[in-house]
Amino acid sequence: MLYARWRNIVEKQRKEIALRDTASGRCWTFAELFAAGEAQKVGRTGAVFPQGHAPEFILGLLAAWRENMLVCPLEPGQSPPEISGPPDKCVHFKFTSATAGTARLVALTAEQLVADVDNIVATMGLRTGWPNLGVISLAHSYGFSNLVLPLLLHGIPLILAPAPLPEVIRRAAQLEPSITLAAVPAMWRAWHEANAIPPGVRLAISAGAPLSVELEQAVFKSCGLKIHNFYGASECGGIAYDAGESPRTDTALVGTPMQDVSLSLNNQGCLKVHGRAVAETYWPGELDSLRDGIFQSTDLVELKNGAVYLRGRLGGQINIAGRKVSPESVEGALLAHPQVRECLVFGAPSCDAERTEIIVAVIVAAATEMELKYFLLQTLPPWQIPREWRFVESLSANSRGKVSRAEWRKRFLAEPRP
Secondary structure, eight states: OHHHHHHHHHHHSTTSEEEEETTTTEEEEHHHHHHHHHHOOOOSSSEEOOBSSSHHHHHHHHHHHHTTOEEOOBOTTOOOOOOOSOOTTEEEEEEOOOSSSOOOEEEEEHHHHHHHHHHHHHHHTOOTTSOEEEOSOSSSHHHIIIIIHHHHHHOOOEEEOSOOOHHHHHHHHTTSSSEEEEEOHHHHHHHHHTTOOOTTEEEEEEOSSOOOHHHHHHHHHHHOOOEEEEEEETTTEEEEEOOOSSOOSOTTEEEEEOTTEEEEEOTTSEEEEEETTSOSEEESSOOTTEETTEEEEEEEEEEETTEEEEEEETTTOEEETTEEEOHHHHHHHHHTSTTEEEEEEEEEEOSSTTTBEEEEEEEEESSOHHHHHHHHTTTSOGGGSOSEEEEOSOOOOOTTSOOOHHHHHHHHHHSOOO
16 A cells, blocks of 8 residues: 555656755655665565665665565664564554653554544645655654655655754755755754754744743744644654644643544543544553554643643642642743743652652753742742752753653652762
8 A cells, every 4th residue: 555655656756856865965856766665675574674864764664665564663773673463454663752651662554654644744734845854753753754754655855964953954955945844842942043944944843842932932033934833642643733823822732633633531631532543552562542543642631722732641740748730830831931941840759758749840041940949939839849950951852852751750869869
């Protein structure tokens, strides 16, 4: 199914540019990319593991589709998993982002991959005249569905840039008069501060982590570019998208449901995603949270006036003497401060047994602890103010734009205690 659809794209766009690689300076038309994919050899191990950020990733994927082999994209340096006895009809495996724990494999059919990219292209308005500038990971669900699949299944050209550095982005963007640029918030902030957002960006997308309204508004004010917030999960693909033309005023607002995606809440207030793009199952080991076309997330959500608002994560809530607060609500208040670039909030055991937990804030900011405490008291009750503060140079997001709350909590707990 996937390779047949790719062949149809090639027949329609044979002479048009499909792929540019700025690292090598090479480019391929759709006909040339098809020929290169036909010539690509694959082993007989039962699965193909495309890796890296280069044309070889695309060619390896095409070869796997041609030979009807399983595909499991990997991040640089990631070891291939053992895949034996895959679920019936499943052709693709994704790793979850593991922001709150251990990564799992998610198994998908060809139909589910196609449904996700079709939803994305239709909802976001991706188009062949606005090539994607590829700086995010091709292996992650975000990059795979927003860059790789639009190229191969919708004929939307792709420009590969080797790194998200401001000067690299400037040069790569000069190859086309109009581009689509999908990135993560940390990239958008770096480009904004370096005054490096290319003037040819016609569609700007941010996903992988919360996009602060402060950054979104600052970019819009400086260059008139609206960054569209995108919310999704490896288990189900795109969930919601902010298609508005003016900046949001509430960071909790992540957009409205994607085309052909239905949303509901369970009795705990967590989001349930229904649709043809929902993955088949976790692998190995099935879970009730992913089956029968429904993904049961742990995101606490409010559905209001057709829009989706994130209100925290079940199990991630911090227990302060019996009162619960979500880390995201404290983070949102902190990010409203103009000198806070990044922050992460989590709970840790309190020395005071009656208090249960304390709130810990890890901050990238020019402001002092006292300044931030005073600022938070303008919008939060005193019991929601962090007790412990750690000021760092960076939160070290990975290539997926994710910051692991569990990893930072582990670091904090490993610190010597007085």
